[in-house]
Amino acid sequence: MIQQSKIVIKDLNLYYHEKQVVKELNLEIPQNEIFAIIGPSNSGITTTLRTLNRLCDLTFGARQEGEVLLDGKSIFNKNVNVTELRRKVGMVFDVPTPLPMSIFDNVAFGSNLNGKKSKAEVEEGVEKALRMSALWDDVKDRLNTPAARLSGGQQQRLCIARVLALEPEVILLDRPCSALDPISTAKIEDSLIQLKEQFTIIIAPHTIQQAGRIADRVAFMLMGDLIEQGITHEVFSVPKDKRTNDYLTGRFG
């Protein structure tokens, strides 16, 4: 049933200093699907996402035990090139974060870092990424204007394009629509559904409804524990755990 697992999380424990925020997490994330991790505040979702591309390394006091396999290989292995891992596992943050530069330079940022691509290739990559994130038509005539002048929704699609331009394999999105209006949100959801053909997507949706609309599978986390996971419509229609039911019916969170 589960096709190929892109990411396998095994017995993952995450800590900040002595405080444990994720306990014994086990998840398999299939390729080319949208996987949503839902849960109330402080469930450890952001921490989990930040572990998957080792952004956690940057946080003082963050520690992990256990294993995360990307295509069967441990991401914690000493030989792993962390900058390459982060290119393979891209991240979109909860607030739009355009860098203080032009639209073009934002999207080209990752490609320009390692300087492996020619100018024409970079331009081609930027256009492709902007098309995939459904932003191309909005910005094609003003690629050289500052990214900060875009609307919030456009900025967030720019951030998605910026990740897509890295040609990643996995895209992590941490509540990407929490700062956006419903129309921008719908646009981003549409593009995500398109994008799963080519990428594996893990999202912390900002509402349960969003998970319902786009996710193939969901996992429900509560205070660092994985309570339940499965195919979205199954979990949503017949939750096995009472706490999942409570959460889905809005009794807490």
Add this chain to the structure above:
Amino acid sequence: MRIDAQTSQKIAKTLIWTAALFVIVVLFSIIIYILIKGIPMISWQFLTEIPRNMGRSGGISSSIVGTLLVTAVAVIVATPFGIGTAIYLTEYTREGRVTRIIRFSAESLAGIPSIVYGLFGFIFFVIYLKMGWSILSGGLTMAIMILPTIIRTSEEAIRTVPNLYREVGFSLGATKWQAITKTVLPSALPGIVNGVILSIGRCVAETAAVMLTAGSTLRMPISLLSPTRTMAVHFYILAREGISMENAYGTAALLIILILLINVGFNMLVNRFVSKGR
């Protein structure tokens, strides 16, 4: 007696207004007074001729060149060290004993009267390193003097860059150095430039310390090892010894104009750079 909110609001507003007005009036009177007295003295000849007769006649071209060179040496030397230290303090260490020592030293250095730097420069550069009274000795002394300012303003500017920018850099596969140079520094640039402008102002205005290290000759410098008399020193000598009040005002007016030009120029540069991103 209690004053109601509306009244206290009005009183506060009036007081703040008066304070601001007072400051503006004082500042502008000084500047305008000097400009009125000085600008008539400024002529093509004043700008292009070297002083004659101790500065009673002729121009101040050698002082203009000297000022620009001393300042340039100071800024070119101090800026990379200052920004480097600020990057080290903000990005490469955790708060601890080392950062506290560096910051404490920088802060203490900032509070030292400039004449002390002058004395140090005189003993170390002029005598010990045998550089003599020269643009180089003066510039290096000024560099040490402005270093704390540049460190502090750069550090503040870098600290205000949201951490998210760094994380965005890293998450897009940047190395630490790339994250710093491509995301942090561009955002911090306006603040850093501000510190540099402030420092330029201090170099241009300094008298005692440059006099001790760069000398006070009126000849046109021919190399960085030539001694020179900066405009501030020239002004000081002209006024102090009563040589020529007219030329002293001319020099002062030119100093003010120079500082204004540097300010405007740098700001335009930064704006051009920044407006590409904002």
